[in-house]
Amino acid sequence: MKSRSMTIRFAPFLLAGISAALFGLATPASKLLLHGINPFLLAGLLYLGASAGLLPAVLAKRELPRAMALRGANRARLLGAVALGGIAAPILLLFGLQYAPASSVSLWLNLELVATALLGALFFRDHLGRRGWAGVLIALASGVMLTLDGGSTGAVAALLIALACLCWGLDNHFTALIDGISAVQSTFWKGLISGTVNTAVGLLLSRQPAPARYALYAVLLGSLSYGVSIVLYIMSAQRLGAIRSQIVFSSAPFFGVVFSVLLLAERMTLLQTASFFLLAGAILLMASERHEHRHEHQETTHRHYHGHDDLHHGHRHDVPAGYHEHTHAHERGEHSHPHWPDLHHRHGHE
Numbered sequence: 001m002k003s004r005s006m007t008i009r010f011a012p013f014l015l016a017g018i019s020a021a022l023f024g025l026a027t028p029a030s031k032l033l034l035h036g037i038n039p040f041l042l043a044g045l046l047y048l049g050a051s052a053g054l055l056p057a058v059l060a061k062r063e064l065p066r067a068m069a070l071r072g073a074n075r076a077r078l079l080g081a082v083a084l085g086g087i088a089a090p091i092l093l094l095f096g097l098q099y100a101p102a103s104s105v106s107l108w109l110n111l112e113l114v115a116t117a118l119l120g121a122l123f124f125r126d127h128l129g130r131r132g133w134a135g136v137l138i139a140l141a142s143g144v145m146l147t148l149d150g151g152s153t154g155a156v157a158a159l160l161i162a163l164a165c166l167c168w169g170l171d172n173h174f175t176a177l178i179d180g181i182s183a184v185q186s187t188f189w190k191g192l193i194s195g196t197v198n199t200a201v202g203l204l205l206s207r208q209p210a211p212a213r214y215a216l217y218a219v220l221l222g223s224l225s226y227g228v229s230i231v232l233y234i235m236s237a238q239r240l241g242a243i244r245s246q247i248v249f250s251s252a253p254f255f256g257v258v259f260s261v262l263l264l265a266e267r268m269t270l271l272q273t274a275s276f277f278l279l280a281g282a283i284l285l286m287a288s289e290r291h292e293h294r295h296e297h298q299e300t301t302h303r304h305y306h307g308h309d310d311l312h313h314g315h316r317h318d319v320p321a322g323y324h325e326h327t328h329a330h331e332r333g334e335h336s337h338p339h340w341p342d343l344h345h346r347h348g349h350e
Contacts, residue, residue, distance in 0.1 A: 019230070033217060070180045073177075085190065107143065112169055114136070145278070
């Protein structure tokens with residue numbers, strides 16, 4: 001029983017780790033693809049690939065129109081995620097990638113963690129305790145080590161990557177709070193809309209058609225690094241909150257360096273290896289943090305990825321055991337237990 005409890009507790013961290021590895025692959029692979037595709041077109045194809053890869057799952061559940069029914073804050077969150085995380089951020093990243101090596105750009109992506117943490121603390125009621133902030137600072141130190149080791153990427157590249165990370169930081173919080181549609185649905189619509197916009201712009205700017213094989217590789221890469229990866233991240237963020245998921249996801253730059261070594265023959269140093277262990281320590285700090293106080297839940301009906309292993313999901317239905325998604329209701333209640341800033345715990349506290 002204890003083993004099952006540990007597995008359930010750390011499963012969201014594992015999902016975020018796999019998401020990080022898939023996203024880390026995108027940077028060095030995109031560096032190769034930029035030799036044949038302009039940044040706008042590549043960004044569009046990557047996100048169309050994400051959407052195409054998820055289409056069978058969306059059609060199988062017959063939920064395609066569900067996003068159209070979103071109203072109010074959930075619709076605004078989805079549109080914000082599309083505009084910032086789907087359109088602006090990948091364009092900024094790919095332009096930055098033109099000015100710097102893939103390993104250096106991968107290292108700069110640690111700024112996404114800093115942006116997510118600061119935005120969460122300032123605007124999204126995403127609480128962090130002492131261990132949480134220690135994890136953020138250690139992860140930041142890991143990123144600084146990697147950045148120093150990689151050398152200067154140039155002021156232009158640094159600015160572009162920093163702006164991309166700011167956009168993704170906002171995107172992280174928006175997607176963690178969307179509860180009207182499933183993780184697969186939000187990723188599908190984000191990919192379809194942003195991919196169509198950027199692809200159209202890229203085609204208008206193209207002086208000649210992109211090689212068919214480059215386009216195919218971009219779509220396949222997008223289905224993994226921007227499709228499956230984003231779904232796994234959202235599933236993790238809905239359980240952990242955006243900051244904690246982002247702590248784990250901040251290992252993506254390390255994976256980017258590893259894949260840069262494998263795909264581009266770029267050099268991996270001892271300092272880069274040491275920084276990875278710092279990052280692992282930050283993740284362990286976040287996983288061990290306990291935040292508990294008496295808090296109140298209002299009556300609500302929403303939809304998200306969940307299990308029945310906590311105090312909030314005691315409803316009955318005929319589904320297999322384990323984690324699943326469906327619309328369900330919560331009664332008003334007040335209690336105290338250890339919790340993270342997930343969809344049920346975005347409250348103020350002392």
